Amino acid sequence: MxxxxxxxxxxxxxxxxxxxxxxxxxxxxxxxxxxxxxxxxxxxxxxxxxxxxxxxxxxxxxxxxxxxxxxxxxxxxxxxxxxxxxxxxxxxxxxxxxxxxxxxxxxxxxxxxxxxxxxxxEKVPLVRWRALRCVLPYALEGWLRRELEAQGARLVDAQHGNGVTVSLRVPETQAEALVARINDAGQGRIEWLEDGTESSREEP
The missing domain is CATH 3.30.230.30 (Impact, N-terminal domain)
Structure with a gap:
Protein backbone atom coordinates (compact mmCIF):
# COMPACT_ATOMS: atom_id res chain seq x y z
CA MET A 1 0.00 0.00 0.00
CA GLU A 122 4.53 10.43 10.10
CA LYS A 123 3.49 8.22 7.19
CA VAL A 124 -0.22 7.61 6.63
CA PRO A 125 -1.92 5.21 4.19
CA LEU A 126 -2.92 6.71 0.85
CA VAL A 127 -6.39 5.59 -0.18
CA ARG A 128 -7.70 5.94 -3.74
CA TRP A 129 -11.35 6.95 -3.68
CA ARG A 130 -13.91 6.65 -6.44
CA ALA A 131 -16.68 9.19 -6.73
CA LEU A 132 -20.03 7.63 -7.75
CA ARG A 133 -23.45 9.15 -8.46
CA CYS A 134 -26.69 7.34 -9.00
CA VAL A 135 -30.47 7.71 -8.72
CA LEU A 136 -32.25 5.09 -6.63
CA PRO A 137 -35.79 4.56 -5.30
CA TYR A 138 -36.72 6.14 -1.98
CA ALA A 139 -37.25 2.70 -0.49
CA LEU A 140 -33.52 1.95 -0.83
CA GLU A 141 -32.14 5.09 0.83
CA GLY A 142 -32.03 3.67 4.35
CA TRP A 143 -30.50 0.40 3.13
CA LEU A 144 -27.82 2.33 1.17
CA ARG A 145 -26.83 4.43 4.19
CA ARG A 146 -26.32 1.30 6.27
CA GLU A 147 -24.40 -0.40 3.44
CA LEU A 148 -22.08 2.56 3.00
CA GLU A 149 -21.20 2.56 6.69
CA ALA A 150 -20.42 -1.17 6.54
CA GLN A 151 -18.15 -0.67 3.51
CA GLY A 152 -16.23 2.33 4.88
CA ALA A 153 -17.72 4.52 2.14
CA ARG A 154 -19.18 8.03 2.49
CA LEU A 155 -22.45 9.65 1.47
CA VAL A 156 -21.42 13.07 0.15
CA ASP A 157 -24.84 14.38 -0.90
CA ALA A 158 -28.45 13.23 -1.30
CA GLN A 159 -31.03 15.13 -3.36
CA HIS A 160 -34.68 14.15 -3.31
CA GLY A 161 -36.78 14.41 -6.47
CA ASN A 162 -38.51 11.69 -8.47
CA GLY A 163 -35.89 9.43 -6.86
CA VAL A 164 -32.93 9.96 -4.54
CA THR A 165 -29.81 11.23 -6.33
CA VAL A 166 -26.82 10.28 -4.17
CA SER A 167 -23.15 11.20 -4.47
CA LEU A 168 -20.78 8.68 -2.90
CA ARG A 169 -17.07 8.33 -2.11
CA VAL A 170 -15.93 4.73 -2.04
CA PRO A 171 -12.46 3.18 -1.54
CA GLU A 172 -11.47 2.10 -5.05
CA THR A 173 -10.76 -1.45 -3.91
CA GLN A 174 -14.40 -1.82 -2.81
CA ALA A 175 -16.13 0.17 -5.56
CA GLU A 176 -17.00 -2.68 -7.93
CA ALA A 177 -18.44 -4.84 -5.15
CA LEU A 178 -20.55 -1.96 -3.82
CA VAL A 179 -21.88 -1.12 -7.30
CA ALA A 180 -22.87 -4.77 -7.75
CA ARG A 181 -24.66 -4.82 -4.37
CA ILE A 182 -26.56 -1.61 -5.19
CA ASN A 183 -27.56 -2.99 -8.59
CA ASP A 184 -28.76 -6.25 -6.98
CA ALA A 185 -30.79 -4.34 -4.41
CA GLY A 186 -32.24 -2.03 -7.07
CA GLN A 187 -33.32 -4.83 -9.41
CA GLY A 188 -32.90 -2.72 -12.53
CA ARG A 189 -34.16 0.54 -10.99
CA ILE A 190 -30.72 2.16 -10.44
CA GLU A 191 -29.56 4.91 -12.81
CA TRP A 192 -25.79 5.54 -12.72
CA LEU A 193 -24.72 9.06 -13.65
CA GLU A 194 -20.92 9.46 -13.48
CA ASP A 195 -17.83 8.51 -11.53
CA GLY A 196 -14.19 9.46 -11.06
CA THR A 197 -11.09 8.53 -9.09
CA GLU A 198 -8.95 10.55 -6.72
CA SER A 199 -6.31 9.95 -4.06
CA SER A 200 -6.27 11.20 -0.50
CA ARG A 201 -5.06 10.29 2.94
CA GLU A 202 -6.91 7.66 4.92
CA GLU A 203 -9.60 10.15 5.93
CA PRO A 204 -11.77 11.28 2.96
Whole structure:
Protein backbone atom coordinates (compact mmCIF):
# COMPACT_ATOMS: atom_id res chain seq x y z
CA MET A 1 0.00 0.00 0.00
CA UNK A 2 1.37 3.46 -0.86
CA UNK A 3 1.76 6.08 1.85
CA UNK A 4 1.82 9.84 2.05
CA UNK A 5 2.77 12.17 4.92
CA UNK A 6 0.53 13.74 7.54
CA UNK A 7 2.66 16.91 7.81
CA UNK A 8 6.01 18.38 6.72
CA UNK A 9 9.19 17.17 8.43
CA UNK A 10 12.68 18.68 8.32
CA UNK A 11 16.35 17.84 8.67
CA UNK A 12 19.57 19.82 8.76
CA UNK A 13 23.19 18.69 8.44
CA UNK A 14 26.65 20.18 7.94
CA UNK A 15 29.01 18.28 5.61
CA UNK A 16 32.47 19.73 4.92
CA UNK A 17 31.13 23.19 5.77
CA UNK A 18 28.20 22.84 3.33
CA UNK A 19 24.81 23.24 5.01
CA UNK A 20 21.98 20.98 3.82
CA UNK A 21 18.39 21.77 4.85
CA UNK A 22 15.97 18.99 3.95
CA UNK A 23 12.19 18.90 3.95
CA UNK A 24 9.57 16.31 3.03
CA UNK A 25 5.90 17.25 2.79
CA UNK A 26 2.60 16.18 1.23
CA UNK A 27 2.21 17.57 -2.31
CA UNK A 28 -0.46 16.76 -4.89
CA UNK A 29 1.06 17.76 -8.22
CA UNK A 30 3.97 19.35 -10.08
CA UNK A 31 2.45 22.85 -10.23
CA UNK A 32 2.08 22.89 -6.44
CA UNK A 33 5.63 21.56 -6.06
CA UNK A 34 7.06 24.29 -8.28
CA UNK A 35 5.27 26.96 -6.25
CA UNK A 36 6.74 25.50 -3.07
CA UNK A 37 10.25 25.44 -4.56
CA UNK A 38 9.83 29.07 -5.68
CA UNK A 39 8.83 29.97 -2.12
CA UNK A 40 11.95 28.22 -0.78
CA UNK A 41 14.15 30.19 -3.17
CA UNK A 42 12.58 33.38 -1.84
CA UNK A 43 13.20 32.22 1.76
CA UNK A 44 16.84 31.32 0.99
CA UNK A 45 18.01 33.93 -1.53
CA UNK A 46 21.72 33.26 -0.88
CA UNK A 47 21.49 29.44 -1.09
CA UNK A 48 23.65 27.82 -3.76
CA UNK A 49 21.10 25.16 -4.78
CA UNK A 50 17.47 24.28 -4.11
CA UNK A 51 17.11 20.70 -5.35
CA UNK A 52 13.84 18.81 -5.29
CA UNK A 53 12.06 15.56 -6.12
CA UNK A 54 8.33 14.90 -6.39
CA UNK A 55 6.73 11.47 -6.24
CA UNK A 56 3.17 11.96 -7.47
CA UNK A 57 2.23 9.51 -10.20
CA UNK A 58 2.28 11.16 -13.62
CA UNK A 59 3.45 14.41 -12.00
CA UNK A 60 6.69 12.89 -10.63
CA UNK A 61 9.86 14.87 -11.35
CA UNK A 62 13.39 15.54 -10.11
CA UNK A 63 15.59 18.62 -10.41
CA UNK A 64 19.34 18.96 -9.68
CA UNK A 65 19.26 22.79 -9.77
CA UNK A 66 22.82 23.16 -11.05
CA UNK A 67 24.41 20.26 -9.20
CA UNK A 68 26.16 17.69 -11.45
CA UNK A 69 23.54 15.63 -13.30
CA UNK A 70 22.09 12.76 -11.30
CA UNK A 71 23.68 13.73 -7.97
CA UNK A 72 20.71 15.40 -6.27
CA UNK A 73 17.15 15.17 -7.63
CA UNK A 74 17.29 11.57 -8.83
CA UNK A 75 18.80 10.16 -5.59
CA UNK A 76 16.17 12.10 -3.61
CA UNK A 77 13.43 10.60 -5.77
CA UNK A 78 14.83 7.11 -5.17
CA UNK A 79 14.56 7.62 -1.40
CA UNK A 80 10.86 8.52 -1.77
CA UNK A 81 10.31 5.50 -4.03
CA UNK A 82 12.10 3.19 -1.58
CA UNK A 83 9.70 4.30 1.18
CA UNK A 84 6.67 3.60 -1.09
CA UNK A 85 5.54 7.22 -0.90
CA UNK A 86 3.06 8.95 -3.18
CA UNK A 87 2.03 12.62 -3.22
CA UNK A 88 5.24 13.72 -1.47
CA UNK A 89 7.73 16.50 -2.27
CA UNK A 90 11.33 16.36 -1.03
CA UNK A 91 13.45 19.52 -1.11
CA UNK A 92 17.04 20.16 -0.06
CA UNK A 93 18.46 23.67 0.23
CA UNK A 94 22.28 23.73 0.04
CA UNK A 95 24.60 26.49 1.17
CA UNK A 96 28.00 25.68 -0.35
CA UNK A 97 30.82 25.65 2.19
CA UNK A 98 33.77 25.90 -0.19
CA UNK A 99 34.86 22.25 -0.20
CA UNK A 100 33.76 20.06 -3.16
CA UNK A 101 32.09 16.81 -2.12
CA UNK A 102 32.47 14.90 -5.38
CA UNK A 103 29.66 13.07 -7.15
CA UNK A 104 29.46 10.26 -4.57
CA UNK A 105 29.51 12.70 -1.69
CA UNK A 106 26.70 14.73 -3.21
CA UNK A 107 24.53 11.66 -3.78
CA UNK A 108 25.00 10.64 -0.14
CA UNK A 109 24.41 14.16 1.18
CA UNK A 110 21.15 14.68 -0.71
CA UNK A 111 19.88 11.14 -0.06
CA UNK A 112 20.70 11.39 3.64
CA UNK A 113 18.98 14.78 3.96
CA UNK A 114 15.74 13.29 2.66
CA UNK A 115 16.10 10.08 4.69
CA UNK A 116 16.70 12.05 7.90
CA UNK A 117 13.61 14.19 7.28
CA UNK A 118 11.54 11.07 6.57
CA UNK A 119 12.72 9.55 9.86
CA UNK A 120 10.92 12.43 11.61
CA UNK A 121 7.80 12.24 9.42
CA GLU A 122 4.53 10.43 10.10
CA LYS A 123 3.49 8.22 7.19
CA VAL A 124 -0.22 7.61 6.63
CA PRO A 125 -1.92 5.21 4.19
CA LEU A 126 -2.92 6.71 0.85
CA VAL A 127 -6.39 5.59 -0.18
CA ARG A 128 -7.70 5.94 -3.74
CA TRP A 129 -11.35 6.95 -3.68
CA ARG A 130 -13.91 6.65 -6.44
CA ALA A 131 -16.68 9.19 -6.73
CA LEU A 132 -20.03 7.63 -7.75
CA ARG A 133 -23.45 9.15 -8.46
CA CYS A 134 -26.69 7.34 -9.00
CA VAL A 135 -30.47 7.71 -8.72
CA LEU A 136 -32.25 5.09 -6.63
CA PRO A 137 -35.79 4.56 -5.30
CA TYR A 138 -36.72 6.14 -1.98
CA ALA A 139 -37.25 2.70 -0.49
CA LEU A 140 -33.52 1.95 -0.83
CA GLU A 141 -32.14 5.09 0.83
CA GLY A 142 -32.03 3.67 4.35
CA TRP A 143 -30.50 0.40 3.13
CA LEU A 144 -27.82 2.33 1.17
CA ARG A 145 -26.83 4.43 4.19
CA ARG A 146 -26.32 1.30 6.27
CA GLU A 147 -24.40 -0.40 3.44
CA LEU A 148 -22.08 2.56 3.00
CA GLU A 149 -21.20 2.56 6.69
CA ALA A 150 -20.42 -1.17 6.54
CA GLN A 151 -18.15 -0.67 3.51
CA GLY A 152 -16.23 2.33 4.88
CA ALA A 153 -17.72 4.52 2.14
CA ARG A 154 -19.18 8.03 2.49
CA LEU A 155 -22.45 9.65 1.47
CA VAL A 156 -21.42 13.07 0.15
CA ASP A 157 -24.84 14.38 -0.90
CA ALA A 158 -28.45 13.23 -1.30
CA GLN A 159 -31.03 15.13 -3.36
CA HIS A 160 -34.68 14.15 -3.31
CA GLY A 161 -36.78 14.41 -6.47
CA ASN A 162 -38.51 11.69 -8.47
CA GLY A 163 -35.89 9.43 -6.86
CA VAL A 164 -32.93 9.96 -4.54
CA THR A 165 -29.81 11.23 -6.33
CA VAL A 166 -26.82 10.28 -4.17
CA SER A 167 -23.15 11.20 -4.47
CA LEU A 168 -20.78 8.68 -2.90
CA ARG A 169 -17.07 8.33 -2.11
CA VAL A 170 -15.93 4.73 -2.04
CA PRO A 171 -12.46 3.18 -1.54
CA GLU A 172 -11.47 2.10 -5.05
CA THR A 173 -10.76 -1.45 -3.91
CA GLN A 174 -14.40 -1.82 -2.81
CA ALA A 175 -16.13 0.17 -5.56
CA GLU A 176 -17.00 -2.68 -7.93
CA ALA A 177 -18.44 -4.84 -5.15
CA LEU A 178 -20.55 -1.96 -3.82
CA VAL A 179 -21.88 -1.12 -7.30
CA ALA A 180 -22.87 -4.77 -7.75
CA ARG A 181 -24.66 -4.82 -4.37
CA ILE A 182 -26.56 -1.61 -5.19
CA ASN A 183 -27.56 -2.99 -8.59
CA ASP A 184 -28.76 -6.25 -6.98
CA ALA A 185 -30.79 -4.34 -4.41
CA GLY A 186 -32.24 -2.03 -7.07
CA GLN A 187 -33.32 -4.83 -9.41
CA GLY A 188 -32.90 -2.72 -12.53
CA ARG A 189 -34.16 0.54 -10.99
CA ILE A 190 -30.72 2.16 -10.44
CA GLU A 191 -29.56 4.91 -12.81
CA TRP A 192 -25.79 5.54 -12.72
CA LEU A 193 -24.72 9.06 -13.65
CA GLU A 194 -20.92 9.46 -13.48
CA ASP A 195 -17.83 8.51 -11.53
CA GLY A 196 -14.19 9.46 -11.06
CA THR A 197 -11.09 8.53 -9.09
CA GLU A 198 -8.95 10.55 -6.72
CA SER A 199 -6.31 9.95 -4.06
CA SER A 200 -6.27 11.20 -0.50
CA ARG A 201 -5.06 10.29 2.94
CA GLU A 202 -6.91 7.66 4.92
CA GLU A 203 -9.60 10.15 5.93
CA PRO A 204 -11.77 11.28 2.96
Missing amino acids: PFTLSAPAHSESLIKKSRFIGCVEPMADRASAQRRVAALRAEHPTATHVCWALMAGGHSAANDDGEPGGTAGRPMLEVLRHHDLEGVLATVVRYYGGTPLGAGGLVRAYSDSVAQALARA
